Amino acid sequence: MSIKVESLTKKYGSQTAVDAISFDIPSGQIVGFLGPNGAGKSTTMKILTGYLNATSGNAYINGLEVEANGIEVRKQIGYLPENNPQYADMYVSEYLDFIARIYELKNIRGRVNEMIDMTGLTPERTKKIGQLSKGYRQRVGLAQAMIHNPNVLILDEPTSGLDPNQLVDIRKLIKEIGKEKTVILSTHIMQEVQAMCDRAIIIKAGKIVADDTISILTTSDQKKLVIEVEFVEQVNKEKLLQIDGVLEVHDIKANQWKIVAKKDENMRVRLFDFAKNNNYTLIKIQQQEQNMEDVFKQLTGK
């Protein structure tokens, strides 16, 4: 349990930003922390880092209570705040050197070079941070969060504003790091959670609405099944609807259909039999998993 939160509540005046949430993250897990804007993600992260105090409840990092062990806890976490704040007028290596000094690291120069290497900043190291593109600035943010080799990483929207290539790079980097460390990251991009995380915690209006592994979240709940089929021949929509268990039929393109059916192991078998019996040539049959985006919408939508 490298991150543990017990009925954590944060109130800003009369507004409750985080409402008695509890979770427990064992080490070596990458957890996606999801929720609509204003759900309390950043607030929770700020409490975990000791920047804010909780109104009630406790947060623990590696078994240390955050409020009581501020400095000790901060040595053990790496934090990338929302919007990746940085000193625009510092050079990349100067900045990392400054951060390394704050952590009182030994072999500062070696560690700075290592981080620059690891995050792929080598070609940019002599530039000022203000001159870097957003993707590189994000890498600088990650580098400063990891320079002291913390075993817990708290990343608030680490991939916001990156182009697709940079996204892939940063995801790979985070996934690589996540093999040894505990990572909690917030994001709005659902594919990202599916691509990177072992587990997702979804909060809405300060409360946890789901906390499970991605595979359970994406297959759970549904009493329904979505199957995409394609035939060579023209098929009558009415006929498809007559198949046992089929609830809805939507056409995608000519001869391609999206079938919503009752959750049933044998649904695909019945579709295949239907094609065989009617002499249709079935060229595609694919059961779709619900993706994180749907899960997110279902859980947090109004």
Add this chain to the structure above:
Amino acid sequence: MYSILKKEIAHFFSSLTGYLSIGVFLLLTGLVLWIFPGDNNILDYGYSSMESFFYMAPILFLILIPAVTMRSFSEEKNLGTLELLMTKPVKDMDIILGKFLASFILVVFAILPTFIYFWSISKLGAPEGNIDTGGVWGSYLGLLFLAGAFTAIGIFASSIATNQIVSFILSILLSAILFWSFDLVGGFPAFQGGIDYFIQQLGMNAHYVSISKGVVDTRDVIYFLSIIIVFVISTKTVLESRKW
């Protein structure tokens, strides 16, 4: 704290802030004391004394020190880097002291070259070296205390304001009030011969003048140190208020 101090000093000299504030201070004092004719011109004045410098310096500090300190916390708050710093294993107090000392050291750098004025006046004295050395050293000490107090006020003002201009004006206002207003209020006829002394003792000017005489009175030292401590602690309280 050392790393914060180093970063702040590096910032002063990698941006124009450091050069400009030192430059402007030396330029103005140099011009008024040696070049522009008038009451403050040492050569016209004809006495071997640095009084006009020590009269002028606080007025310049009143503008320059707020200009140096205005960004210290305002900018960090604006950029969000304050959150970054405060989630690193440094105490809030270390951040404050680092920033305070950096600004203070910059002011000291501005004061140092004025020793040339002292040396020149001393050389010009008749006979050579005829200057109230004790008084000058006392005045320098007073100026350092005053600079420390202004810096602490400036850092405090910058911790409440997110906007640098607000921070600048606020710190001029606070410094000016503490420096002069008690003298002015103490000068009201109603207070004459009674509590005027006590009112004047509340302000910085009375203590600055007192140290300038070359006699270091513990009361003056304690006064300035208290001002610095009060504002440093207030800054700490402001920074901690995020947690309330």
